[in-house]
Amino acid sequence: MTGTGNxxxxxxxxxxxxxxxxxxxxxxxxxxxxxxTEEVVGLAPEASGAQVHAAAAAAREAFAGWSRTKPE
Incomplete structure (x- = not known):
């Protein structure tokens, strides 16, 4: 693999x-x-369906508190 940011x-x-x-x-x-360039510049993780659902559930759970967080 070549390139930067990999x-x-x-x-x-x-x-x-x-x-x-x-x-x-x-x-x-x-x-x-x-x-x-068709050059391979990196690798990205490929989640399973269960991991996608777990990530979405964690995001839903965190949203209420996160949405009340001040930008500072």
Missing amino acids: GAGCPRARRLFIGGEWTEPDHGHYEVVNPA
């Missing part, structure tokens, strides 16, 4: 953040391709 130096870059925790994706990763 997350190679950041172990969390290829994981999912669900409910306040970094999680390994159930379905591995897929390549992110620059459409102008």
Whole structure:
């Protein structure tokens, strides 16, 4: 893999953040391709359906408190 911004130096870059925790994706990763050059520029995590539902549930649960947070 070539290019920059591939997350190679950041172990969390290829994981999912669900409910306040970094999680390994159930379905591995897929390549992110620059459409102008067709160069692979990184990898993105591929969540399972269960992980998508867990992320949505965590977001719903956090929304009430988060929406009352002042910008500062």
